[in-house]
Amino acid sequence: MFSQDTYRARRQKLTEKMGDGLVLILGNADSSMNYKDNVYHFRQDSNFLYFFGLDIQNLAGLIDLNSGEEVLFGDDFTIDDIIWMGPQASMQEQAAKVGVKKTMPFKHLFNYVGDAVKQGRKIHFTPPYRGENKLMLYELTGIPASQQQEQASLELIKAIVDLRSVKEAGEIAELKKAAAAGYEMHVAAMKMAMPGVWEQTIAGTIEGISLANGNPPSFPIILSQNGETLHNHDHSNLLQEGKLMLVDAGAQTSMYYASDFTRTSPVGGKFSQQQREVYEVVLAANNQATGLAKPGVSYLSVHLEVAKVIVSGLKELGLMKGDVDTAVQAGAHALFMPHGLGHMMGLDVHDMEDLGQIYVGYDDEIRPSNQFGTASLRLGRKLQPGFVITNEPGIYFIPALMDKWKTEKINTDFINFDRLEAYRNFGGIRLEDDLLITENGCELLGERIPITPDEVEATMK
Template identity: 65%
Template structure:
């Protein structure tokens, strides 16, 4: 935990934004893998962590926005717990760590909320994403599971997003630590990118580095020679000379702050001419994204500028054609980059995605698009100092998508489909950095993972 003043100040900001009703925060429970006593690695709810800091199961918290009173609900351990887990401090002592004065047994949460509801008071809660908490909300609030998401508090969502979006100095120290572990993971993956190596061996090795760095991976590792599949979690292949290995991986610290990087490298340590040409386009796009990421700028505009870099580079190779700006306006570049430029990152690798991307990435000024590719942009609104984003452009050659566009004659004014035949087995390239928006621009967090092609070739060759 951070010092309790951090959590007290965060809750004060929340109480300044919402001044009526009860705020209910459910912590997560243990989740069994294959039987009750054998559980997955416990991960606390991020908003509960952010405002209360207590990182163990069986907790709930409440804030009375009218009176300012705060409560932690949980149960003290019994002798059986002590035998298996060792001595534990009381719920009251844990509440004091978070700067909360009031604590009570879990059984009293129901009557606490019933009393508030009986007086006509609103209970604010965030969207639940785990089945056990959906059922618990049904029990506590009398709301059917089918209508839970219709009853979440938009006011609370918007308040939490506003507060969590701007990272505090203590948070940045944690993110930097996660990025340092991520650096070690990716350099290790590069060194292992040799012909005949099993993908799973590399994925398992770097997952171990994440665990040794404090907690665990921040999301399931993406590592594959088939980088054209954006979220490829299959690690069954053996690396082959002449292929590209895409690794998208990050770490969590013990405080659960995340990193998220992607690098794409040549197996055996030597780019072919065709690979280097595409790689240079993606690298130019990544550098342009970093250059343009600055306060006051909409991230949507950065995404579109990067799309023009990609389209221009592909036009120079004869893969795209026509006017670059017109091609991007028509979404033609999305054949090669069907995802958004990046997302916010913090306590969640896709920060606050559980609260709804419409609130995290968009606002009244910047609204989502339904255009293919642009519709996948998770974050689009104006950047502010303290935001942490991932810049992750890519170029992919997806045979099924190429065939669909060719057969349906989509964007034929901008795509040279005959030229594309030579790239059907290319794979994909993505390059991702974690970036802090500063008062004057942006900075890559920590030491930049090797990204220049000559540097990568040297690392693998050694």
């Protein structure tokens, strides 16, 4: 945990950004897997962690914006709990760790919020994403689950996004720990990428590395020799000589701060000429984004500049043609990179997207595109010092998409469809780093995982 002053300051800043009413932040409860007492690994709500810091089930935090009163609702552990779990701190002791003076049993939350509802006071809550909390909100406020998303407090959402977007020094230190664990995971995966190895063996090994560094991976591991499927969670294949293994994976620290890296390795340890040529284009795109990312620059503009690097590189390989700028304006690059350049990262690997990605990645000035490919860009707004973002360009040869565009004659002025046949079984390449936006530019979070073709081959030896 951070210091109690950190959590007090965060709640104070939140109060200063809000108007009147009550801010209600629900923690998470256990979720059962296959019967009640066999539960998934507990993951606390990130907003609750940010403002109240306690990684314990069945809690709720409340801030009265008018009086300034802060209350932590939760129950002390019983003797039965202690028998199974060992000695536990009291709720008062837990609250003291995060600078909250008042605690109440959880059942009192219903009277507290119910009275406020009767008085016509505003109840500010964030959009719930778990069934347990949707039911809880219905009991507390009477708002049906089907209406909770639209009735969540936009005022609270925008205040939280404003606060959590800029990372504090302690958060950056945690993110660097997550990056160090991510480095271990990816280097281990590279060294294991040999013919005949089961994908699940590698996925399981690197998941264990994350667990050994504090928590499960920051998201389900993407690992496949069929990397043209962008989020391929199928780990059932035996690796084949000549294929490319794409691994998109990150770690979480014990405080849930995330990393998110992608590397692509040649099965057997040696890139073919064709693979190396495409790889170099993706690497150039990645480096271009790192060079452009700085305060005041929109990530939408960086995304588009990266697209130009990809078009230029593919033109040199004979796969694209025509004017580069015009090709990007037409969205022709999206045949090869149908996703965005990156997203915010922090306590969540897609930071704060439970609040609504439109509020996290965009603002009143910069709005999402509706063009295929660029429409999937999750972060478009101008960068600020303290933002932590991902930089993840890629090139993929997706047979179904290639066939669709060729049949429907989409962007035929920019794509040499006949030349694409030699790449039909290529797969995909993605290279992802995590960036901290600084006062004058950006820096990589942690030591850079081997990324040049020579570095990757040397690591695999």
